[in-house]
C-alpha cells in the first residue's frame with residue numbers, strides 16, 4: 001500500500017480522460033452562451049453562515065456534508081457544497097440587481113460534500129451551474145431545463161426524461177405540511193427512526209426516504225400538487241405546457257423534494273442509468289425567496305447544476321465518441337551538439353508558428369530517438385546530423401509512408417506548417 005493516496009472520494013483526472021472534460025465543458029459553455037448566459041466565478045470557500053442560511057440547517061448538505069474549517073484569523077469557512085448560495089451572495093454584494101434583469105449567470109468548478117463515496121458519488125466533484133436571476137416567468141424554468149436537456153441530448157444520452165414536481169411557496173407550503181404531518185401522525189408506528197426526526201425539522205424530506213419500511217407510507221402520502229395555491233398551480237401548469245410545446249419529456253414525481261431548503265415552486269432532476277440507481281445527472285429548480293433570505297432584494301430565480309463526473313461516467317458507459325486531445329505530430333531528432341542547437345532553434349520557430357512538436361532530450365543514438373517518435377505516434381520526424389547541417393538540409397521522415405525527403409532548413413517551418 002502506498003503511503004500517499006488521494007483522499008477518499010476524490011479523483012485524479014488523467015491526461016487520457018481530459019478530452020471528455022474538454023468536450024463536455026465546451027458543449028455546456030456553447031449552450032449557455034446561446035441562451036445569453038454570462039460567466040461568473042465565485043470563491044471556492046465562503047462564510048459557513050452563508051450556506052447554513054441559504055441551503056438551510058436541517059438539510060443533510062449543511063448538517064452532515066460540509067467541509068468546514070476555521071482559518072488562522074478565526075473565520076468559520078466552508079468549501080462550497082454547491083454554487084447557488086455563492087452566486088446569489090455575489091449578485092447581492094456586487095449590486096448585480098441594478099443591471100438589466102433577468103441576469104443569466106453560469107459557472108464551472110469544484111464543489112465539496114462529505115458524501116458516502118460510491119460509483120458516481122464523490123467528495124470533490126465538479127458542477128456546471130446556471131442561474132436565471134430576477135425572473136418569475138415559467139418560461140425561464142423551461143429555458144434552463146431545455147438547456148440541460150440539449151446538453152445530454154448532444155452528448156448522446158437517450159431516453160431522456162425530467163423528474164418534475166412543485167414544492168409550492170411560503171403561502172401554500174404550511175397548509176401542505178400540516179396535511180402531510182397529519183397523515184404521518186396516523187402512520188407514526190410504521191416509519192423509520194430518521195423519518196420521525198425529519199418530521200420535526202425537514203418534513204418534506206420524509207417523501208425522499210429510501211428505507212423499505214417507509215415505502216408503503218410514502219406511496220399513500222398526500223401530493224403537494226393537490227395543495228398548491230392558485231399562483232403555484234398556474235405556474236406549474238404553464239411550465240408543463242411549455243415543456244410539452246418543446247417536446248421535453250417529464251414524469252410528475254410526487255416524491256421529488258430535493259435536498260436544499262431554498263426551493264419554491266419548480267423542482268426537477270434528470271436521472272440516468274449506468275451510474276447506480278436513481279443517480280441524478282442534474283438537479284435544479286426555482287428559489288424565489290433565497291435572495292431575501294440572504295438580505296438582498298426580492299428576486300425570483302431559477303437554476304440548475306449538472307454533475308460533470310456523472311455525465312462522463314454515462315458517456316463512457318454509452319461508448320460516446322469524443323475527439324481525442326491532439327498531440328504533436330512532429331518529432332525533432334538530432335545527432336551531435338551542433339544539430340541539437342539547430343533543433344532547439346527550430347523547436348522555438350515551430351512554436352512561434354503554432355506547430356506542435358516534441359524534441360528529443362539527452363544525447364542518444366538515432367535508433368532510440370526514432371523509437372520514441374514511433375511511440376509518440378507522430379507523422380513526421382525531422383532528423384538533423386552533421387551531414388544535414390553541412391548541406392543546409394533536414395531529413396524529414398514520413399512515419400506513415402515510411403519515406404524520407406530532404407527539406408531546406410530555411411523552408412522547414414513553412415513546409416511543416418502546410419502539412420500538419
Ligand code: HAM
Nearest residue numbers: 082084115121122125280281282283284303304305307
Ligand atoms: P444538487 O442536486 O444538490 O443541486 O446537485 C446538482 C448535481 O450535482 C447532482 O444532480 C449531481 O449530478 C451532482 N452531484 C451532487 N452531489 C454529488 C456527489 N457527491 N458526487 C458527484 N456528483 C454530485 C445543487 O447543487 C443546486 N445548487 C442546483 C441548483 C442551481 N438549483 C438552482 N440552481
